[in-house]
Amino acid sequence: MNAPLPRRKLRVATTSLAGCFGCHMSFLDIDERLLDLLELVEFDRSPLTDIKHCGTRGPCDIGIIEGGVCNAENVHVLQEFRRNCKILVALGACAVNGGLPAQRNHLDLRDILATVYQTEAGLAQGTQIPNDPELPLPLNQVHPIHEVVKVDYFLPGCPPPADAIWKFLTDLIAGRTPQLGHGLIHYD
Amino acid sequence: MNQHDAIQAVLARHGNDGTRLMQILRETQEALGWLAPETLTAIARGVNWPRAKVEGTASFYSFFHTRPLGLYRVLWSDNITDRMLGSVELMQAMCQKLWLEPGRVSEDGLVSVDATSCTGMCDQGPAVLVNYRAVTRMTPERVDRMVELIRSRTPLADWPQDWFRVEDNVRRSDILLGNDMVPGDALRACLARGTESTLNEVKAAQLRGRGGAGFTTGLKWEACRNAPGKTRYVVCNADEGEPGTFKDRVLLTRQPDLVFEGMTVAAYAIGASKGYVYLRGEYRYLLESLNSALARRREAGLLGKNILGRSGANGGFDFDIEVHLGAGAYVCGEESALIESLEGKRGVPRNRPPYPVTHGFLDQPTVVNNVETFAAAALIALRGGDWYKSFGTPRSAGTKLLSVSGDCERPGIYEYPFGVTVQQVLEECGAGVGTGDTQAVQISGPSGITLGPDEFGRRIAFEDIPTAGAFMIFDLRRDIFDVVRNFIHFFAHESCGFCTPCRVGTTLLKNLVDKIAGGHGTRSDLNEIHNINRVLQAAAHCGLGHTAGNPLAHTLEKFRPAYERRLKSLEFEPAFDLDAALSQARQMTGRDDAGAHLANELETPR
Numbered sequence: 001m002n003a004p005l006p007r008r009k010l011r012v013a014t015t016s017l018a019g020c021f022g023c024h025m026s027f028l029d030i031d032e033r034l035l036d037l038l039e040l041v042e043f044d045r046s047p048l049t050d051i052k053h054c055g056t057r058g059p060c061d062i063g064i065i066e067g068g069v070c071n072a073e074n075v076h077v078l079q080e081f082r083r084n085c086k087i088l089v090a091l092g093a094c095a096v097n098g099g100l101p102a103q104r105n106h107l108d109l110r111d112i113l114a115t116v117y118q119t120e121a122g123l124a125q126g127t128q129i130p131n132d133p134e135l136p137l138p139l140n141q142v143h144p145i146h147e148v149v150k151v152d153y154f155l156p157g158c159p160p161p162a163d164a165i166w167k168f169l170t171d172l173i174a175g176r177t178p179q180l181g182h183g184l185i186h187y188d
Numbered sequence: 189m190n191q192h193d194a195i196q197a198v199l200a201r202h203g204n205d206g207t208r209l210m211q212i213l214r215e216t217q218e219a220l221g222w223l224a225p226e227t228l229t230a231i232a233r234g235v236n237w238p239r240a241k242v243e244g245t246a247s248f249y250s251f252f253h254t255r256p257l258g259l260y261r262v263l264w265s266d267n268i269t270d271r272m273l274g275s276v277e278l279m280q281a282m283c284q285k286l287w288l289e290p291g292r293v294s295e296d297g298l299v300s301v302d303a304t305s306c307t308g309m310c311d312q313g314p315a316v317l318v319n320y321r322a323v324t325r326m327t328p329e330r331v332d333r334m335v336e337l338i339r340s341r342t343p344l345a346d347w348p349q350d351w352f353r354v355e356d357n358v359r360r361s362d363i364l365l366g367n368d369m370v371p372g373d374a375l376r377a378c379l380a381r382g383t384e385s386t387l388n389e390v391k392a393a394q395l396r397g398r399g400g401a402g403f404t405t406g407l408k409w410e411a412c413r414n415a416p417g418k419t420r421y422v423v424c425n426a427d428e429g430e431p432g433t434f435k436d437r438v439l440l441t442r443q444p445d446l447v448f449e450g451m452t453v454a455a456y457a458i459g460a461s462k463g464y465v466y467l468r469g470e471y472r473y474l475l476e477s478l479n480s481a482l483a484r485r486r487e488a489g490l491l492g493k494n495i496l497g498r499s500g501a502n503g504g505f506d507f508d509i510e511v512h513l514g515a516g517a518y519v520c521g522e523e524s525a526l527i528e529s530l531e532g533k534r535g536v537p538r539n540r541p542p543y544p545v546t547h548g549f550l551d552q553p554t555v556v557n558n559v560e561t562f563a564a565a566a567l568i569a570l571r572g573g574d575w576y577k578s579f580g581t582p583r584s585a586g587t588k589l590l591s592v593s594g595d596c597e598r599p600g601i602y603e604y605p606f607g608v609t610v611q612q613v614l615e616e617c618g619a620g621v622g623t624g625d626t627q628a629v630q631i632s633g634p635s636g637i638t639l640g641p642d643e644f645g646r647r648i649a650f651e652d653i654p655t656a657g658a659f660m661i662f663d664l665r666r667d668i669f670d671v672v673r674n675f676i677h678f679f680a681h682e683s684c685g686f687c688t689p690c691r692v693g694t695t696l697l698k699n700l701v702d703k704i705a706g707g708h709g710t711r712s713d714l715n716e717i718h719n720i721n722r723v724l725q726a727a728a729h730c731g732l733g734h735t736a737g738n739p740l741a742h743t744l745e746k747f748r749p750a751y752e753r754r755l756k757s758l759e760f761e762p763a764f765d766l767d768a769a770l771s772q773a774r775q776m777t778g779r780d781d782a783g784a785h786l787a788n789e790l791e792t793p794r
Contacts, residue, residue, distance in 0.1 A: 072770060075786055082760075109772040131777035137784050139769040143762075150712050150760035 010061040010173055013044040013054040013085060017074040018101045018142060019067025021047070022159045023092035027064075029162035040173050055084030062172060063088045065151075068098040069143045073136035082149040087172065090151050091165070093158040093187070095144065102142040109140050153178060157186040194219045195227060199234040206235035207550065209245055209532030213252055214469075214513055222253045241533075248534040248684075250304065250516035251320065251469045258299040260338045265315040267306035267431040268674040269593045269660060275314035278331050279303065285335045299338050305518060305678055306431035307470040310593035310660070311357050311600045319344060320472045323351045352473070356438045357600025360616065362587045363579060364443075364563055365603050371445040372490050374569040378456050379498060387413070387457045390565055392573030394585040398560035399425060399521075400632055400656035402584075405561055412545040413458040415553035420460035422451050422507075423549060423556045427468045427526060429518040430633035431678060432658030435589035436559040438601050440467075440474055443563060444481040448509055450562030452490065453569040454555055455507040463509040464549070466526050469516045478511050518682035522730050523556040525684070536686045537730035560589055560657070580606035584649040592617045594661035595626065602659075604648065611644040619661045626663050628747070633658040634675035635735035638668075638742035669750040672739045673701050679736035690733030693724045697737060703763040709755045714744060 016024055024047060030037070041062075045054035054060050063085030069075060082088055093099040104112060117129045145151055155168050155178075164184040171178040198215045202208040212231060217223055223246050232239040246252045264270070264279045283290055283301050293300040309315035312324040318334075321344060330351065337347055358365055378386045391406030412420060424447065428436040439447060451463045467474065485491040491508050498504025517535045520526045524538035527549050548554020557565075564586055568576045577585045584606035590613060593599045597618030604613070610629055620626045629639045631648070632655035639646065639653075646652050662671060680698040685691045697720055700713050721737030728734050744751060766786040774784050 072783065072786055075766060110776050113773070113776045129776050131779050133779065133781045133783050137770045137773035137777065137779065140772045141769065143764075143769075147764070148762050148766070150710075 009040060009042045011044045011058065012041045012046070012062045012064065013060045013081060014046040014048070014064040014091075015066070015077055015081065016047065017065060017067035017077060017095070017145070018070035019092065019094045019099075021066070023066040023095075026157075026159035026162050027091075027165050030166045031162070033166055037169065054081060060085040061087065062169075064091050065089065065095050065145050066091045068094045068101055069139065069145055069148050070101050071136040071138045075139075075148060078145055078149055087152045088145075088149065089153045089155060089168075089172075090145050091155050092160055093156060096146075096154050096156050098142045098144045099158065102144075105141045109138060155180075160184075161186065191220060191227070192230070195230045195234070199231065204234050204236070206237045207531045209235060209237070209242065210249075210512065210515060210529060212532075213246055214515060217252060221259075222255065222257045224256075225254075228254070235532075244534050245532060248517065249469075249514075252515050256293065256297065258293045258297055259341065260299040261317075261319055262299065262301045262334070262338075263304040263307075263317040264302070265305075265307040265309060265313060265317070266303040266674070266678075267310055267313070268671050269310040269432065270306070270313040270315060271670075271674060272594065272666065273313045275326070278314055278326055278328065281328065282331045282335060285331070286338070298341070304470075304516065305429065305682060308428055308434040308437050308468070309354065310432055310434055310591065312355055313593075317470065318347075320469065321352060322354055322470070322473050324354055354437070354441070354473070355600075356442055357598075358438065358442070358603075359592070359598050359600040360602040360604065362603040362605060363567060363576075364446075364560070364587055364589065365601070367443075367446065367567060369446065369449075369566070369570055371449060371485065372488060372496065374449050374453055374566045375456070375490060375496055378453055378569050379496060379504065382503070383457055383459070386453065386569060389573040390457065390568055393564075393568045393576040394573075394583075395561065395564055395568060395576065396584065396650060397558055398564070398588070398656070399558035400430075400636075400654060402650045402654050405557060405565065408545055408557070409454060409457050409555055411543075412553045412555045415546040417546075417553040419462070419552050420455075420458050421549040421552060421554040422454045422458070422460045422463035423523075423526070423530065423544075423554055424451055424463065424465040424559055424562055425521065425523060425526060425556055426471070426559050427466050427514050427521045428471075428559070429468055429521045429682075430635065430656055430658055431675070432591060432593055432630065432633045432660040433656060434591045434593075435601055435657045437471055437474070439559050439563055439589070440471070440478060444478055445485070446563045446566050447559055448481065448485055449490070450564070450566035450569075451509060452495070452507055453565050454557070454562065456495075456505055458553075458555060459505075460555070461506050461508070463507065464530060465509060465511045466520070466530060467511050467513050468520075469514045472513060475511060475513060482509055482511070517684070518678075519684040519730070519732055522732065525730070526556065527554065534684075536684050537732075558656075581647075581649045581651060583651050588648060588655070589657055590648070590655070590659045591657050592659045592661070595619060595663035595666070596661050606649040607647050609645055609647050610639060610653075613648070613659060614644060614661065617661070620663050626661055627666070628662045628668055628671075630660040630662070630671070630739070631658065632656050633660075634678055634739050635731070636738065638739060638746060640746045667750060668743055668747040669705070669754065672743050672750075673705055675739040676701050676736070679732065683732060683736070687727075687729035687733065689723055689727040690729065690736065693720050693728070693733065694736050696720050697724075697740060699763070701740070704751060704754050706763070707754060707756070708761045708763050709751070710759060710761050711755065712760050714751060714755075717744065 043049045044060045045051045063081040090096045113129050168178045202212050228242050232242040264275050291302045307315050309324050314326040316323045395405040396402040426436050493506045494504050520529045520535040522537045525535040529535040544554045544556050580586050587603050587605050590602045631637050676698050680694040683690045683694045703709055717740050724733045724737050
């Protein structure tokens with residue numbers, strides 16, 4: 001990297017909401033460049049660190065969100081990221097547009113719950129719609145994250161290729177507006 | 189006559205010519221009520237076009253119906269000026285009395301009530317179209333009476349005739365509206381002068397197009413005359429769709445001869461033998477009077493073979509004009525979309541270049557000019573370019589018709605020499621008298637410019653504020669945000685859907701404005717409006733998309749508090765209620781614990 005290095009390591013938090021962790025897997029596909037990245041950043045809350053909440057060790061610079069918003073817990077996590085991260089990035093098709101989980105949006109949630117837990121053939125005796133307070137309630141519809149909080153950058157793809165994630169992050173860390181050239185932007 | 193015969197009669201009248209599809213569809217619909225699938229199949233077979241292409245055209249235009257319609261169809265003009273005169277409340281009252289939801293046909297198939305884009309009756313609203321006939325000055329009493337007439341299935345012919353009266357409301361005349369030219373005089377002057385010198389007079393007059401863009405008419409005509417082609421066409425753009433504009437309606441009512449004569453002058457100058465008037469569907473009621481004016485001119489030797497009795501060998505020419513009726517699509521005011529529509533296709537703008545002057549109607553060199561441009565050209569042909577140039581300003585020769593509406597005592601048509609100040613127009617039309625001061629004027633319609641009081645000294649002229657003629661006035665009682673919201677809903681509805689930036693961008697703008705209207709707006713939404721507007725200006729296919737964000741950009745600059753007072757003070761807010769988004773899951777699980785609710789505002793840090 002030619003750009004001057006930042007004076008301190010940037011704090012980066014990541015999470016997967018209504019996603020499949022495929023974007024995180026693609027992120028790991030930057031392979032040995034992960035070591036270069038660790039010279040520049042420090043991970044806060046992330047599946048990589050198992051830190052449970054972001055912001056507990058000071059504010060984060062960059063928050064990376066995979067997946068859309070399908071339940072109440074997703075809303076809480078997303079709001080926590082927005083509160084604690086200066087820059088919020090939507091990573092991948094589900095975060096950007098709702099993606100595969102949003103295919104339920106043309107159905108009424110009540111019909112879905114009734115079909116799955118009450119009327120479907122082959123249900124065990126006494127099956128009912130789960131109502132344990134430990135479980136987050138699903139939202140009426142799945143939303144892309146920008147419909148719930150302000151999002152600063154969007155990185156499309158299902159998943160975005162590792163090279164795109166690398167280019168995007170190195171641009172961002174160096175203080176450049178991320179520019180993904182030909183071949184790096186995918187919508188599939 | 190049965191259905192089959194009715195369709196065949198229409199097809200025969202138009203020579204089974206697919207390029208006449210718009211008129212075939214309209215006349216078939218007038219005969220049969222709507223365009224059923226089997227009707228479209230029969231028409232496709234008749235004109236020998238693929239059925240999908242015929243259905244493509246039928247489904248593009250608001251005034252064509254591929255689903256059954258009520259016996260009565262009431263469309264309320266939804267321009268902001270109609271709204272300011274109470275159209276929304278009147279339409280609600282009508283729907284209530286008829287037990288109807290807007291847009292739905294009643295159970296008994298009797299009636300449907302809906303809104304439509306501005307019908308060009310802004311000086312005498314609230315206006316409606318009943319079965320595509322214009323009714324002006326709606327009142328609660330008229331709504332009551334109309335509901336009775338519909339319930340009793342009274343034919344439109346037996347409705348009170350004064351409902352259909354459309355006033356001209358000419359408030360100020362100048363050289364155009366005040367002319368006393370005898371039909372044929374301009375043509376006689378042309379024939380005496382010759383084609384070359386006729387063209388030179390129009391060039392010397394420095395006449396510029398009156399549709400708003402202001403291209404020099406003489407250069408357009410010259411380019412068309414010099415373009416290679418088998419034949420040439422003259423097209424008059426009377427698709428006056430810009431909300432707030434109605435001057436072409438008045439010109440075609442009072443001065444049809446002047447307009448037709450101007451078209452004939454153009455035909456003589458460029459060597460065309462066929463002309464079309466593209467009349468917007470909302471002005472359907474003018475069709476019969478225009479056709480009889482054309483018939484009169486044919487009888488007088490001013491149209492047809494050997495005009496004024498002079499044969500081609502003798503320096504004369506042949507020319508005839510036909511009126512083509514549109515079907516409710518704003519985008520057809522764009523000249524290349526207009527030509528597509530004239531050819532029977534969907535009104536999607538073409539790639540330009542090539543321009544219509546070289547590749548226009550049926551790929552032949554074509555001059556497309558505004559109604560007012562042709563009227564001015566006739567005067568120039570009669571009295572010369574130098575005379576015409578003596579009116580107006582150095583770069584804006586002649587006069588301009590303004591369609592004045594909104595908050596003033598005397599709405600209507602005002603003809604001024606170019607260079608008149610906005611303030612002078614406001615004073616002469618009685619703006620703000622007794623109702624509070626004028627806070628804004630929207631010039632040239634939603635795609636034009638919004639002016640605040642500090643700019644009322646500016647002038648109507650190509651040097652300062654170019655305009656197609658709309659002049660809508662808003663006094664202090666009005667909320668500018670409501671005005672803008674009406675405009676952006678208009679653009680989202682009228683986007684032709686061909687290019688993604690416009691199809692998606694206008695709807696995103698509409699959603700953002702609706703979000704702000706719903707009290708969910710934040711500062712980041714205002715930034716997003718600017719971002720989307722930039723994309724529209726850079727990437728849209730035609731002028732509709734380029735200008736759709738103008739009212740937002742102008743009012744965000746000049747009337748920002750109208751937005752800000754609706755914003756939440758947060759950085760960002762969802763457009764929907766987060767807690768309500770859990771309602772269905774709560775209902776199905778029976779939960780009501782703390783975890784079954786979401787705070788609607790960003791939670792404070794733990």
